[in-house]
Amino acid sequence: MSLVNFSAREITCKIVYYGPGRSGKTTNLHYIYGRVPADRRGTMVSLATQTDRTLFFDFLPIELGTISGFATRFQLYSVPGQVYYNATRKLVLQGADGVVFVADSQARQLDENIESLQNLQANLLEQGVDVRAVPLVLQYNKQDLPPELILQQNELDDALNFRGLPSVPADALSGRGVFETLKAISALVLRRLSQESPK
Amino acid sequence: MDRGADAVTGIRFRRLLDQVTRVRGVRGALLVAGEDGLVVAEAVMEGVRANAVAALTGSLARRMRRTADAAGIGFPHFLHLQATTGAICAVPAADGTLVVAIADAEVNVGLLRLALLKVAEVMA
Amino acid sequence: MSTMRAVEGWTVKPLERFVNEAGARLTLLMTPAGQVLAQFGFTRAVDVMAAAALGAAIVSSTAEIARLLEEPQFSALNHQGLRHGIFVAGFDSPRGRLLALVVYGTNSSVGLVQLFFEDFVRDLIAACPVPEERRPVLAEDFERELNQSLASLFRS
Numbered sequence: 001m002s003l004v005n006f007s008a009r010e011i012t013c014k015i016v017y018y019g020p021g022r023s024g025k026t027t028n029l030h031y032i033y034g035r036v037p038a039d040r041r042g043t044m045v046s047l048a049t050q051t052d053r054t055l056f057f058d059f060l061p062i063e064l065g066t067i068s069g070f071a072t073r074f075q076l077y078s079v080p081g082q083v084y085y086n087a088t089r090k091l092v093l094q095g096a097d098g099v100v101f102v103a104d105s106q107a108r109q110l111d112e113n114i115e116s117l118q119n120l121q122a123n124l125l126e127q128g129v130d131v132r133a134v135p136l137v138l139q140y141n142k143q144d145l146p147p148e149l150i151l152q153q154n155e156l157d158d159a160l161n162f163r164g165l166p167s168v169p170a171d172a173l174s175g176r177g178v179f180e181t182l183k184a185i186s187a188l189v190l191r192r193l194s195q196e197s198p199k
Numbered sequence: 200m201d202r203g204a205d206a207v208t209g210i211r212f213r214r215l216l217d218q219v220t221r222v223r224g225v226r227g228a229l230l231v232a233g234e235d236g237l238v239v240a241e242a243v244m245e246g247v248r249a250n251a252v253a254a255l256t257g258s259l260a261r262r263m264r265r266t267a268d269a270a271g272i273g274f275p276h277f278l279h280l281q282a283t284t285g286a287i288c289a290v291p292a293a294d295g296t297l298v299v300a301i302a303d304a305e306v307n308v309g310l311l312r313l314a315l316l317k318v319a320e321v322m323a
Numbered sequence: 324m325s326t327m328r329a330v331e332g333w334t335v336k337p338l339e340r341f342v343n344e345a346g347a348r349l350t351l352l353m354t355p356a357g358q359v360l361a362q363f364g365f366t367r368a369v370d371v372m373a374a375a376a377l378g379a380a381i382v383s384s385t386a387e388i389a390r391l392l393e394e395p396q397f398s399a400l401n402h403q404g405l406r407h408g409i410f411v412a413g414f415d416s417p418r419g420r421l422l423a424l425v426v427y428g429t430n431s432s433v434g435l436v437q438l439f440f441e442d443f444v445r446d447l448i449a450a451c452p453v454p455e456e457r458r459p460v461l462a463e464d465f466e467r468e469l470n471q472s473l474a475s476l477f478r479s
Contacts, residue, residue: 003358
């Protein structure tokens with residue numbers, strides 16, 4: 001739920017990067033952290049295992065700038081992708097204003113993508129939220145891998161994107177598609193604030 | 200959890216506090232974790248807010264220790280706060296516990312001080 | 324310079340009273356999702372957000388442990404460090420469940436924080452207004468500004 005401070009004219013929104021294990025959620029945040037000027041981002045907080053797998057979440061606050069007279073901040077979170085961390089995934093998902101689903105474009109990972117998308121739907125539903133009501137952007141990551149190993153955007157759209165949501169092919173390691181993804185989810189989240197009152 | 204050991208500790212603390220509450224005019228006695236301001240054991244009459252007394256006396260004792268230190272007069276052995284209708288007395292034990300008594304205004308402070316010091320000695 | 328900031332004005336007086344009485348160094352009042360309603364002691368907004376995210380995570384994870392233990396809910400949690408302690412607690416208010424993260428130093432104690440926290444919750448509940456009708460926030464044509472902001476963010 002976006003937090004709007006009318007007196008100080010500030011908006012704070014929570015964006016969660018969701019998806020199967022090793023799909024590149026943390027890489028997205030690392031890339032953003034590396035590209036955003038230091039005065040417009042906070043410290044990146046990572047609750048990770050010793051092998052750098054996300055254990056609880058990664059967190060990166062960024063200052064978007066002034067939009068419609070409101071200083072706008074985004075809190076970017078990524079969840080642990082592994083199946084057995086569902087409890088923590090649910091916790092991080094609480095109160096999300098928008099979700100970026102980071103899919104792994106590798107053909108052999110398709111089932112994991114579908115399972116994770118279903119898991120997102122189930123976890124939102126458990127919190128009384130219909131996935132159709134949440135701003136959602138799909139990112140097809142690892143598009144830099146050899147073509148014979150990956151599915152193309154149209155194939156992934158067919159498999160994952162029944163609702164015609166914005167989808168972005170990406171290579172988060174090099175940064176391709178990361179900015180476009182953030183832009184797409186920002187527009188969806190803020191569009192909601194321009195159309196309806198925050199709760 | 201060793202419930203037997205807990206019970207023995209509870210009985211031990213209760214006996215110690217009894218030495219304070221048996222002084223005439225005492226409304227309650229507490230063992231307080233000095234640094235935390237939390238109640239370790241209590242024997243107080245109804246109406247005495249043990250947790251509030253513990254937290255605030257703990258705070259007071261820490262400040263008094265700093266005051267004594269700043270004044271170069273060593274470590275406080277006995278605190279006595281006389282109020283209009285009662286008094287609070289406390290003795291810090293060497294293990295960091297604070298032995299606290301809440302008493303009526305007319306309490307025999309000398310006797311109470313002795314009782315508190317004895318408990319503090321046992322605690323240490 | 325005052326380091327107290329509140330998103331909602333009704334939180335200011337209870338928060339001021341609490342930090343003065345409990346001797347808190349830092350205090351955050353937030354939602355369970357980690358959105359900050361008021362803060363005392365932090366100088367950078369982004370630090371506040373990181374602390375809030377971590378505070379909310381502590382509460383969330385202990386709530387899960389409570390669920391596993393079939394406990395109704397843990398009300399508060401304290402971590403004692405050498406120079407600082409942190410106290411995290413949740414409570415119900417007319418605005419739904421709220422959380423507080425309190426950092427205290429050697430001039431205070433968990434006992435004091437706990438003691439005045441009860442008053443803080445009472446004051447907040449008394450001051451909390453009935454949620455009012457909210458209005459749309461952003462102008463319809465926000466996207467041009469969004470694009471400019473994002474472009475400057477990525478220096479593209």
